[in-house]
Amino acid sequence: MFGFGVPELLIILAIVLVVFGAGKLPEIGGALGKSIRNFKKAADGKDEIEIKPKREESDKKD
Structure with a gap:
């Protein structure tokens, strides 16, 4: 896969962690x-695509 190994x-x-910080990493992973x-x-031809992110109960309270 593109010649990428474990190292x-x-x-x-490590670079992503330094640039975005540990707090943003779960958000980036979820968005990805x-x-x-x-x-x-x-790609499968389904018409429905999620555009707006769903808000959780904890986000609404803040």
């Missing part, structure tokens, strides 16, 4: 997962 992926993860899911739905 290269660890270096990339939703993007991949939407891409797969679009």
Whole structure:
């Protein structure tokens, strides 16, 4: 896969961690997962794509 091994992926993860910080990492992962899911739905020909993120109960209280 593009010639990336474990050491290269660890270096990339360390750079992302330094740039975005540990607090933002789950949000970035969630957004990336939703993007991949939407891409797969679009590739399969399904018409419905999630555009707006769903807010959780904890977000509404703050």
